[in-house]
Amino acid sequence: MERLLGVAAARGPLASASAPRGRPAAGPPAACAPAPSGPSAAPPAWGAAGPPSLVRAAALAAAAGGIALRRRAPPRRGRLPVGLAAAGTAEEPNAKRADAVDSSEAYREMLRRRAAAPPSPDEVKEDKGWFDFDDLEKREDFKTFLVSVSVALAFRFTIAEPRFIPSESMVPSFEIGDQLVVDKISKNWRDYQRRDVVVFEPPPLYWEVVQRTPNGDALIKRIVAIEGDYVEMKEGGVLVLNDEPQEETFTNERAEYTFSRRQVPPGNVLVLGDNRNRSLDGHVWGFLPVKNIIGRATFNWWPPWHVHTIAASPP
8 A cells, every 4th residue: 555655646646647648738637736836825735634646546546455355266165185085085975875775764664664554444445346336436437337238238139139140051142150230120110021031030840850949049041932922842943932933043052852832821931041952941840930030131241251231132
């Protein structure tokens, strides 16, 4: 500070120091006007702070000192000795490992206590399976299941049902394993026609021929004559219906059997298999009561390469 004051006093007023080099100052400022000379001049009133130039120098020095203090770098942190730093670095992983072990042990101990403690009454709940109607989700699932089964059964017993071909009696129209849709509702407004393919329950005479008791099996054949028709099978396997020979392109081969002319009684039909010589049908056990017919086959849906509709084509 004393050096700054000394330099400021030696150089004179600050205004002259700030004037451009090589050019005289425009004039001393009012504060730095020269003091009057002579015996009547009064001493300048500087006060305790000293001359104005010294005051300005002191202010400048104080400002420079503040800037220096603000720009001073923060103090450096103390560094540990090399040995202590190495020891701390080596102990940190061990401490973390110990903390992890303690945490895992505490967690295991918590699980042991929870397993050993008896469950509270709120936690104990009897699992009643599907019949736990207190569970809203299970109740909704049961409703969905009940509705689905009801709809499926109603559809099967009243509208249609699937059937499969168990034998070769209907070759070439159907192969073994083909699956059909059997229409069970159209019989309420539509009478069975000639050449309809029907699924039916065999009459009692069928069970006598095969020497078995009824077991719920159903057969599939084609209607060749309805009630009131006169039908006979002549030599060469020609079917004659109402005195007219029939052209049957759906058969596998001509029949090797014959039967005399006969009339179909009321409420009955005559059914034969398309594979005439390998079918146990009406030429063996007689006429079929209409009440035994379950439904009419309308659609072959499996396998995919056998998919086709089954339409009646009366002559």
